[in-house]
Amino acid sequence: MNKIKQYFKTHSYNIATYGIVIIAYVVMQYLSNADMLSRSVNGYLVPICAYIVLAVSLNLVVGISGELSLGHAGFMGVGAFAGIVTAACLQGVVDSDFGRLMAALLVGGVVAGIAGVIVGVPVLRLRGDYLAIVTLAFGEILKNIIGNLYIGKDETGIRVALSQAELHLGAGGKVILSGALGATGVQKLSTFFAGFLLILFTLFVVLNLINSKEGRAIKAVRDNRIAAESVGINVTAFRMKAFVVSAFLAGMAGALYGLNYSAVSASKFGFNTSIDILVFVVLGGMGNILGSVISATVLYVLPEAMRGLADYRMILYAVVLILVMLFTWSPKVKEIMSVVTAKLGGIFKKKEVGTNE
Amino acid sequence: MGFLQYLINGISIGSVYAIIALGYTMVYGIAKMLNFAHGDVIMVGAYMSFCVTNYLGLPAVVGILVAMVVCTVLGIIIEGLAYKPLRGASSLAVLITAIGVSYFLQNAAQLIWGSAPKNFTSIVTFAPIKLFGGQLTITGEVIITILASVVIMVALTLFTGKTRMGKAMRAVSEDRAAAQLMGINVNQTISMTFAIGSALAAIAGVLLCSTVPTLQPTTGSMPGIRAFTAAVFGGIGSIPGAMLGGILLGIIETMTKAYLSTQFSDAIVFLVLIVVLLVKPAGLMGKVVQEKV
Numbered sequence: 001m002n003k004i005k006q007y008f009k010t011h012s013y014n015i016a017t018y019g020i021v022i023i024a025y026v027v028m029q030y031l032s033n034a035d036m037l038s039r040s041v042n043g044y045l046v047p048i049c050a051y052i053v054l055a056v057s058l059n060l061v062v063g064i065s066g067e068l069s070l071g072h073a074g075f076m077g078v079g080a081f082a083g084i085v086t087a088a089c090l091q092g093v094v095d096s097d098f099g100r101l102m103a104a105l106l107v108g109g110v111v112a113g114i115a116g117v118i119v120g121v122p123v124l125r126l127r128g129d130y131l132a133i134v135t136l137a138f139g140e141i142l143k144n145i146i147g148n149l150y151i152g153k154d155e156t157g158i159r160v161a162l163s164q165a166e167l168h169l170g171a172g173g174k175v176i177l178s179g180a181l182g183a184t185g186v187q188k189l190s191t192f193f194a195g196f197l198l199i200l201f202t203l204f205v206v207l208n209l210i211n212s213k214e215g216r217a218i219k220a221v222r223d224n225r226i227a228a229e230s231v232g233i234n235v236t237a238f239r240m241k242a243f244v245v246s247a248f249l250a251g252m253a254g255a256l257y258g259l260n261y262s263a264v265s266a267s268k269f270g271f272n273t274s275i276d277i278l279v280f281v282v283l284g285g286m287g288n289i290l291g292s293v294i295s296a297t298v299l300y301v302l303p304e305a306m307r308g309l310a311d312y313r314m315i316l317y318a319v320v321l322i323l324v325m326l327f328t329w330s331p332k333v334k335e336i337m338s339v340v341t342a343k344l345g346g347i348f349k350k351k352e353v354g355t356n357e
Numbered sequence: 358m359g360f361l362q363y364l365i366n367g368i369s370i371g372s373v374y375a376i377i378a379l380g381y382t383m384v385y386g387i388a389k390m391l392n393f394a395h396g397d398v399i400m401v402g403a404y405m406s407f408c409v410t411n412y413l414g415l416p417a418v419v420g421i422l423v424a425m426v427v428c429t430v431l432g433i434i435i436e437g438l439a440y441k442p443l444r445g446a447s448s449l450a451v452l453i454t455a456i457g458v459s460y461f462l463q464n465a466a467q468l469i470w471g472s473a474p475k476n477f478t479s480i481v482t483f484a485p486i487k488l489f490g491g492q493l494t495i496t497g498e499v500i501i502t503i504l505a506s507v508v509i510m511v512a513l514t515l516f517t518g519k520t521r522m523g524k525a526m527r528a529v530s531e532d533r534a535a536a537q538l539m540g541i542n543v544n545q546t547i548s549m550t551f552a553i554g555s556a557l558a559a560i561a562g563v564l565l566c567s568t569v570p571t572l573q574p575t576t577g578s579m580p581g582i583r584a585f586t587a588a589v590f591g592g593i594g595s596i597p598g599a600m601l602g603g604i605l606l607g608i609i610e611t612m613t614k615a616y617l618s619t620q621f622s623d624a625i626v627f628l629v630l631i632v633v634l635l636v637k638p639a640g641l642m643g644k645v646v647q648e649k650v
Contacts, residue, residue, distance in 0.1 A: 068449065122635050129391060130634055133589045136582070137627035144624040162620070271582060275393075275456055282453045311468050318461035322439055322454055329450035330442040 014207050017290040021203065024297075025196045032192065040304070048300050049195025050076075050257035053202045055280040055296040056289055057249035060206055062278065063287030064215065065242040066222030068132040071119070071139025072277050075247040076254035077269025078115045079108035081146050083255025084183045084264065088176045089153060091187070101189040104259060105198065105252045112251020115142065116244040124239045139274055147266030151177040182265030183258070190260040198256055199293075202249050206289060209245065218242050283324060362493055363615045364608065369499040370568065371607020372506035376561040377584030378591070378599035379513065380554030386530040386594035387550045390448060393455040394435060395558060396581015397462035402428045402559030403566040403576060404470055407477055417480035424559040432555025433548050441544065459578075466574040474573040477566035498567045505560060510600050513553075517596065522549060530594065583610075586630050592643025601641060606630075 008015065028045060031037050058072045083104035090100045119138045126134055150161045152175045163179070177183050209215045218238045220228040229235050258264045276299075284295030302320070306313035327333055377399060384392045405427045406420035439458050443451050481497035488495065517523035528536040529546045537543050565580055566572050584603060591602025609629055613622045633641065 062449075068452075122631060126634060126638055129385075129593065130589065130638060130640075132391070133586065134631055134634055137586065137630050140582075141624040141627050144621060144627075148620045271578075279453055279456065282449055286449070311464075314464040315461060315468065318457050318464060321457035321460065325450055325454045325457065326439070326442050329446040331445045332442060 013290070014211075017203060017207065017293065018200070020290065021196075021199055021293060025192075029192065044301065044304060045192040046190045046195050046260040047257060048297055049192065049199055050253045050260070051277070051280065051296045051300050052199050052293050053253035053256070054250055054277045055284065055292040056199075056202050056206055057246040057253065058277050059281045059284070059287065059289060059292045060209070060242050060246045060249075062281050063285075063292075064210055064222065065218050065239055067124075067239065067243075068129070068278075069135040069243075069246075070132050070271070070274050070278065071135035071137070071142070072246075072250055073269040073271070073273035074119075074139035074142030075112040075115060075250035076257065076273065077146050077266060078142055079112040079251025079254030080258030080264060080269065081149070081177060081183065081254075081266075082111035082251065083108035084186050084258050085151055085158070085176050086255075087187065087189055087259055088174070089158060097189050098191075098194070101191070101194055101256075101259060104189065105194070105255045108255030108258075109248045109252035112254065113244055113248035115251075116247025117240075119247070120240050120243040124236055124243060136271065136274070139269075139271060143266050143270050146177075146269070147180050147182075149177055150175070150179055180265065180267075182263065182267075184263045186259060186262050186264065188260060188262060190256050195256055198252060202252075203289065203293075205245065205249065209242075210289070214238065214241060279321065283321075283328075359615070363611050365493075365495060365499060367608035367611030368604055369502045369607070370611060371587075371604035372502045373561055373565050373568065373603075374580065374584045374587045374607050375506050375600045375603025376509055376557050376564070377580060378588040378603045379509070379596060380557050380561075381585050381588040382591075382593055382596060382599040383526075383550050383554050385588070387526060388440065388451075388547050390440065390451045391455065391585070392440075392554075393452065393581070393585075394458035394462060395554065396577035396579075396584070397459050397466075398428050398431060398435075398555050398558040398577070399562040399565065399581065400466060400572075400574060400577030401431060401462060402562030403477065403572050404466060404475075405559070406480070406563045407475060407566070407572055410478065410480075417482075421480065421560065421563050424563060425556045428555040428559035428562075429552045432551040432558075436548055436551040441547075463574045463578070470574070472574060474571040477570040477572045479567040479570065480563055481567060498564070502564045502568065505564060506600070506603075509557060509560070510596075513596055522546070526550060583626075586627070589640055590630050590633060592640030595640070595642045595644070598640055598642035605641075 028037075032042060032045070054072060054076060058069065061067055061069045061072075086107040087100050087104040090103055094100045094103065119135070119142075123131060123134050123138065148162055150163060150166070152159050152161075154174070210219075217228070217233045218241070220231075220233060221235050221238055225235055254269070277296075280296040280299055281292055283299065284291030284293070303313055303317050306316060309316065377395065380395050380398075381392065384390065384395070402424040405424040406417070409415050409420040409423045410417055435458055439454050440451060443454060479498060481501050483497045485494050485496040486500075487493070515523075517527055525536070525541045525546050526549070528539065528541055529543055533543055536546075561580075561584075562577065566576065583606065587602040587606040588599045589602070590606060591598030591600070593599075606626065610622060610626050613625045617625060637643075
């Protein structure tokens with residue numbers, strides 16, 4: 001009994017995180033089944049799941065490992081297109097839609113993870129703002145490459161080329177990816193349930209990683225690299241681990257996202273999307289996984305909910321973003337807040353004393 | 358002859374990058390922040406000049422001056438409202454605020470001028486110079502751009518080297534606390550840096566849109582990222598580095614498009630940047646700061 005209590009005490013944060021996600025899923029699924037959600041809200045469910053996974057995985061790099069990455073959308077894009085190609089290739093081989101989706105997610109994650117290794121080797125030699133700019137550069141390179149790939153399939157197998165003409169598809173061949181136009185005619189496989197499973201999987205991986213020996217080593221590197229190095233932590237290996245896990249999860253999220261639309265183009269996975277994900281992480285709190293989940297949901301819904309304001313909505317979003325940053329980070333506001341809370345605390349204390357007498 | 362032509366065009370577009378990169382690098386050197394809204398100040402400058410010359414029918418010089426004044430004021434306002442309250446906060450917080458400002462400027466521009474691209478009339482009126490029997494064409498825009506960047510470079514070097522304000526800037530960028538102890542008004546110096554950077558952005562905006570005449574709310578973002586890359590390439594915080602980085606980036610970009618691949622020009626440009634940073638982690642002309650234990 002005591003052991004269980006102890007477990008709940010030390011893991012209350014994780015339990016709360018899982019609990020909130022599960023409750024939110026059950027409620028949304030119920031509402032969706034009961035036809036109480038509008039079409040547009042139903043359409044947001046899967047992208048929200050994808051963005052939650054992206055935010056949590058980026059938080060692993062930015063919050064836990066302490067490196068500013070500006071190229072997260074590149075991994076998302078790699079995962080998305082790898083997933084789309086996989087799903088298209090398995091059409092007719094695997095009958096179940098869900099099975100194909102799972103295979104697509106897995107391949108998307110693995111390919112993005114490999115991209116993460118390739119990117120990570122040079123990137124993790126750098127530090128600070130230089131690391132940020134190189135991740136930005138790699139994000140753009142990945143976007144540029146997937147924006148120029150042509151992939152098609154015919155009875156002989158899969159063909160990859162750099163232009164439509166070079167594809168030489170046989171009779172009955174089908175183009176899966178066509179360069180800058182991206183993938184068109186994608187079969188929508190993603191479901192809210194799959195998104196929910198992916199979130200749980202991501203939380204499981206990330207929360208366990210954070211609380212493990214490896215996670216503590218990664219945090220030690222973030223807090224003081226030199227001190228960590230001097231107690232025998234292999235700095236590069238641990239930074240690499242966090243980076244690759246993050247890329248893998250981002251790839252899975254990308255595959256989920258890509259298979260939710262009938263047409264996806266590479267331009268979606270550029271700098272702006274990377275920045276959006278970074279905003280989710282920073283506003284949710286660095287290193288705070290539950291914060292990322294909540295802020296990704298709220299910040300994704302916020303501009304959509306403001307659609308009624310038409311042209312003003314993005315301006316309002318920008319203003320909200322600036323104000324939130326000013327109010328949560330400004331040293332002056334923090335000082336004022338601490339004074340206010342101290343005073344309020346003082347009032348309550350006095351009252352307590354008064355009632356005791 | 359083709360090579361020479363590409364080289365000149367590369368230097369021209371590189372000069373625009375260099376002018377934008379100067380704004381990034383000065384702000385980074387002094388405020389230690391990545392000002393992602395800088396690219397959008399360029400766009401505002403270009404729109405201002407466009408409005409003055411097209412709607413009011415005034416000469417291009419007036420357009421440039423108005424653009425510079427508006428951008429200078431805009432730069433000071435942005436700094437005062439959005440960045441100043443966050444001084445001393447984590448650099449990531451300032452970065453996100455800068456992104457917020459960038460969104461704001463882009464969407465405000467879209468609201469005011471619409472998202473349809475405007476056709477920017479070039480500020481240069483004289484005819485292109487043809488050399489070697491027409492084999493080599495140097496447009497007026499190219500000449501003006503290169504001249505402007507040289508003038509700006511010389512003026513900035515003199516300003517930071519000789520004037521009181523310039524020396525104060527260098528002092529603040531070296532050690533903010535020590536500069537404050539020496540009686541330098543740090544806040545005023547930072548505002549001044551933003552003012553200069555934004556005025557340069559206005560010039561860059563006009564020059565950029567004279568070369569590439571489509572003007573829309575997102576015009577500034579890609580050149581902004583390119584110029585930021587150029588600033589890092591040359592060693593962020595270093596003024597000659599930004600100039601060198603910008604011009605090299607312009608040349609690499611044009612040459613890649615001409616000889617290697619137009620499709621992959623972005624990838625190749627960024628790949629060069631990565632290779633340079635791996636060999637020289639502080640950029641071409643950046644100072645390597647030793648880490649103290």
